[in-house]
Amino acid sequence: MKISAAEVIVTAPGRNYVTLKLTTDEGVVGYGDATLNGRELAVEAYLREHVLPLLAGRDAARIGDTWQYLYRGAYWRRGPVTMTAISAVDQALWDIKGKVAGLPVYELLGGRAREAVTVYGHASGADVDDLLADVARHLELGYTAVRVQAKIPGMDSTYGLHTGPNIYEPASGALPKEEVWNTAAYLDFIPTLMGRVREEFGYGFHLLHDVHHRLTPIEAARLGAALEPYRMFWIEDATPAEDQSAFRLIRSHTVTPLAVGEVFNSIWDCRELITERLIDYVRTSVTHAGGISHVRRIMDLADLYGVRSGSHGPGDISPVGLAANLHLDLAIPNFGIQEYMGHRDPAAEVFDWGYRYENGMLWPSDRPGLGVEFDEEAARRFPYDPKYLPVARLADGAMHDW
Template identity: 35%
Template sequence: MRIVDYDLYQVPPRWLFLRIETSDGRVGWGEPVVEGRARTVEAAVEELLDTYLLGEDPTPIEDHWQTMYRGGFYRGGPVLMSAIAGIDQALWDLKGKQFGAPVYELLGGRARNRVRVYQWVGGDRPEGVAQAAQEKVDEGFSALKMNATAELRRIDNPGAIDDARERIATVRETVGPEVDIGVDFHGRVSKSMAKRLAKALEPYDPMFIEEPVLPEHNDCLPEIAEHTTTPIATGERMYSRWDFKEVFEDGAVDVIQPDLSHAGGITEVKKIVGMAEAYDVAMAPHCPLGPIALASCVQVDACSPNVLIQEQSLDIHYNEGSDVLDYLADPSVFEYRDGYVELPTDPGLGIDIDERRVREVTDEVDWHNPVWRHEDGSVAEW
């Protein structure tokens, strides 16, 4: 069996799908994308496949991963690691199909029977959050996530803190104490404001505060942790076990959030979550992406005992034009019941991509995140 062909599809709203075909007719799917940089990652995927994998046996996945990562003098970062991630997902999909088993069975077997998921509410600049939260709780979700704020100045006024406090207070009052609420700072908040904001939100018992500062300021996390007992989560913009090593060692992070389409795929994230377990750190994989990324997450969630919860993108505010279920031949594989998704039982990633639908809508995806500016015209963190 050899890799004989591959295709890449840019599909709405902002995703890139990879299809790898082998000489015996098997097909594996991956989702290598950096949101807003689909064309850049597409070029990286082509370079990796053309250089290292076309004509090769797909089964030695670890060797292929090491070759793609170490074969270049320059390594790491969002583009290369996302390209590797999507290829890695497709290779695992092929291997599962080769052996007639879900990927999690090849990774040691299940550690749970189902995976808890959470639902986004409130949009980019959070508004109408309480009503949206109640609607999702009525649909059966027991965990939600919301943005803490819109853009913030490096040192903002008390009103900005009051607005954030009022939003989560209203959501907490609406849904009660039995529902978990994750609060995403989205890297929009400076160290100074993160300390104030974390302390202000603590009375409303967030499940976690996410990315309180940008990853380039992870050295500030221990100081922020001193100002709150709320669990701290981060990791969506960290791309390898070497990036996570430092946050494990400083002890400030309670939940890591690697993205299966950014952090080297199934192979790398399984190693990262194993490291996290040794430091008594939970994992909640980042996944505001498409069905292949989500399926990859669920495979790792299934066999990793320290997984807390799974992000998923159904109805997320980014999904305009298409949603996560639109590319599946059988959408019921991601049917959420009581805030959980059942483990897939089909081989590989456990999903069946609707290839006709993918080909019908594939086109150059021109999604880019907005550029926000402060009142003085300077660029704000989005």
């Protein structure tokens, strides 16, 4: 069975998504998510101009060989654009293989290791009281794990806050929004915030927080130590992880669990972190790290060192990408938790996904393949809408990590 046609479709039903459609000469269609927030058209162009011409006539069943062909066959390896494009092809081929077999992809990965996947939701607020109300709402919805973010007093804007009833989406505007960051205010506020959450709701649920790469290693160590009384499930992305060895310093000062990896795109980005047990959870996602085939290798390595999965899964991953992550989550032995935000309206007009949220978990469908269908006619009603992620500066105007 050969790949006979390939197409990249960019659509914006609530936010921008890039979807790859592969069709075989037997009429089987597979879909892959190629969304890279704020750089969607870079992946679309890489696929259309450099990848799709290579796929025509290839055996759709040879997933591993195609992966190696696209990775090793390109002298310029790795990077988010390349690996997101490879991921989309990989997902689509797994989708085709499942449909041909008449089985959901998790069955092809060895079958379920669990019945459903525990997820964490995102609670936020414009102040502490607003945040506490949102935590209460999540607990009422059945979440057993909640990430909390709140506006930092004295700062005009803060990462991770919902705008009204909408799912959090940081990308906006034709040019990047500039935000001002104050590390001292943040470090003073966050331990107090976590204390209020535990005082109000107790310890009967998992509590998570995203630092979003804002701190130096020693600042992250200070934060981790200050949060130890509140039994965090993790602090996420405590410091930029280009220098994996930086986590040695953090690890030496705190026992607060550490999670990192949503911006990683290959096993090489996290090899040191995993093999030296410098993190507890690796957050690579199927969409951004080479697809099911490559992320499975990352999770296999992590399992050898007691590191669990905690894959990235916000609104900027399409239902196809989230489904692909869900299939892998179901099959691996070292699953930890899955990020879940749902999807902004009117995403359901374009994507028909079979998984469902219930009682703090995502439950898979038994549809063959990845279990997500795509309505191309509906997609055409929602043209691409250029948006950028924000940037951050310090009060003196110097650039900072966003």
